[in-house]
Amino acid sequence: MVQSDIQDVGLVRQGWQRIGWADAEMPVLRLIRERFARERPLAGFRIAACLHVTTETANLMRTLQAGGASVALCASNPLSTQDDVAAALVEHAHLPVFARRGEDRDTYYRHVDQALATHPNLTMDDGADLVSVLHNAHPELLGDVIAGTEETTTGVIRLRSMARAGALRYPIVAINDANTKHLFDNRYGTGQSAIDGLIRATNLLLAGRTFTVAGYGSCGRGLALRAKGMGAKVIVTEVDALRALEAHMDGYRVMPMLEAARISDVLLTVTGDTAVIRREHLEVMKDRAILGNAGHFDVEIDLSALADLAAERRAVREHVEEFRLRDGRRIYVLAEGRLLNLAAAEGHPAAVMDMSFANQALAIEHLARHGRALAPDVYPVPAQIDQQVASLKLSAEGVAIDTLTPQQEQYLRSWQEGT
Numbered sequence: 001m002v003q004s005d006i007q008d009v010g011l012v013r014q015g016w017q018r019i020g021w022a023d024a025e026m027p028v029l030r031l032i033r034e035r036f037a038r039e040r041p042l043a044g045f046r047i048a049a050c051l052h053v054t055t056e057t058a059n060l061m062r063t064l065q066a067g068g069a070s071v072a073l074c075a076s077n078p079l080s081t082q083d084d085v086a087a088a089l090v091e092h093a094h095l096p097v098f099a100r101r102g103e104d105r106d107t108y109y110r111h112v113d114q115a116l117a118t119h120p121n122l123t124m125d126d127g128a129d130l131v132s133v134l135h136n137a138h139p140e141l142l143g144d145v146i147a148g149t150e151e152t153t154t155g156v157i158r159l160r161s162m163a164r165a166g167a168l169r170y171p172i173v174a175i176n177d178a179n180t181k182h183l184f185d186n187r188y189g190t191g192q193s194a195i196d197g198l199i200r201a202t203n204l205l206l207a208g209r210t211f212t213v214a215g216y217g218s219c220g221r222g223l224a225l226r227a228k229g230m231g232a233k234v235i236v237t238e239v240d241a242l243r244a245l246e247a248h249m250d251g252y253r254v255m256p257m258l259e260a261a262r263i264s265d266v267l268l269t270v271t272g273d274t275a276v277i278r279r280e281h282l283e284v285m286k287d288r289a290i291l292g293n294a295g296h297f298d299v300e301i302d303l304s305a306l307a308d309l310a311a312e313r314r315a316v317r318e319h320v321e322e323f324r325l326r327d328g329r330r331i332y333v334l335a336e337g338r339l340l341n342l343a344a345a346e347g348h349p350a351a352v353m354d355m356s357f358a359n360q361a362l363a364i365e366h367l368a369r370h371g372r373a374l375a376p377d378v379y380p381v382p383a384q385i386d387q388q389v390a391s392l393k394l395s396a397e398g399v400a401i402d403t404l405t406p407q408q409e410q411y412l413r414s415w416q417e418g419t
C-alpha cells in the first residue's frame with residue numbers, strides 16, 4: 001500500500017469509473033499518454049503535484065506515470081477534492097495522494113508537506129501554494145528541484161511577483177498563459193462550471209435575474225456569456241478601462257460594484273483580487289442576494305464584514321449559508337466563498353481540461369529535457385506545444401481546416417504588393 005491520506009477507500013470503484021468517463025473526453029491527453037508509455041521521457045523523475053483532485057487530474061497523473069515519473073499528489077484547495085478519485089488513484093494507480101475533501105487549514109498544509117517530502121525534482125502547482133511552502137518552509141529541498149509548472153492565473157501572478165523580488169529559485173512554466181489553456185479552460189470551463197455550481201447549490205432559475213460578474217478576464221467573459229445564454233440580465237464590473245470597454249461593446253451593462261450591488265440577484269466574483277465585495281456593497285444589497293466566487297482564493301468576498309453585519313447565520317442547503325443581517329435582509333453565500341465550480345460542482349468539464357493538461361504533460365516533458373538550462377524565472381509554454389495541442393484537439397474533434405496555398409504563402413512573405 002502506498003503512503004497516502006485520503007477520506008474513504010470504499011469509494012474506489014466509483015472513482016475509477018468516473019476517471020474512465022472523463023478519460024473518454026480527453027483524447028489529446030490520451031495520445032500523449034500512449035506516446036509517454038512507449039518513450040518513457042520522465043523515467044527517473046520525481047514529481048510533486050498540488051492540483052485539484054478531480055477525475056481530470058487523475059488522468060494527468062496517469063499520463064505522468066506512463067512517462068515513467070514517480071508522482072505524489074496533494075490538493076490545491078480544501079474543498080475541491082473528489083474523495084472517490086483520491087481513493088481510486090491510491091488503489092489502482094498506486095499513487096501517493098494526500099487530500100481529503102473539507103480538510104482544515106492545518107491538514108491542507110500538512111498534505112503539501114507530505115507531497116514535498118517525496119523530494120521532487122519537478123513540481124506542478126495550481127495557485128502556487130506548493131511553490132510557496134517549498135521556498136518558505138523547506139528551502140533544503142530546493143537543491144533537488146529542476147523546474148515546475150503553474151496552472152492558473154492567480155498562481156502565475158504570485159510567481160511573477162516572487163521572480164520580480166528575486167525570491168524564485170527555479171524556472172516555472174506558466175501553463176495558464178498558453179492560448180490553448182486560457183482561451184478555453186478559463187472561458188468555456190469556468191463559464192460552464194461556475195454556472196453549474198450555482199445551479200447545483202441553489203436550483204435557481206437564471207432567466208430574468210440580474211446577474212453581476214465581477215471581473216472581465218477570460219473567466220469573467222465565459223461566465224457572462226453563459227449567464228446571458230441562460231436568460232440572465234448581465235452586469236459586468238471592472239477596474240480595467242480596456243476590459244470594461246470590451247464588456248460594454250459585448251453588450252453588457254457596466255457599472256461600479258456599488259451600483260450593481262443594489263440591483264443584483266446574483267453576484268459572482270472572478271477577479272483574482274481581494275475584497276471585491278465588501279462592507280459598503282453588502283450594506284446596500286437586496287434581500288436574498290446570492291454571492292459566490294469562482295476566483296482561485298476565498299478572498300474576493302469579505303466574509304468577515306458579512307459576519308459582522310449578520311445577527312444570525314445558518315446552513316440552508318448544501319453549499320448555501322444564509323446570513324440574516326440586523327436589518328432583516330438575508331444574504332446567501334455559496335461554498336464558503338471558495339471556488340464555486342469545484343466545491344459545488346465537478347470543476348471544468350474533461351473536454352476542456354484535456355487541453356490544459358496536455359499543456360501540463362508536454363511542458364513537464366520539455367522541462368525534464370531542458371529545465372536544467374533555464375534560469376529561475378517564469379516562462380511561457382513553448383509556442384510549438386501550444387500549436388500542437390490546438391492541432392491535436394481539432395483533429396480529435398473531427399474538425400478539418402484549410403492550409404495556405406504556395407501563392408498565399410508567397411503573398412504573406414512579400415511586401416511589394418499593395419493597392
Ligand code: ADE
Pocket residue numbers: 051052053054055056057189342346347348349350353
Ligand atoms: N480546475 C478547474 N476545473 C478543474 C478540473 N476539472 N480538474 C482540475 N483542475 C480544475
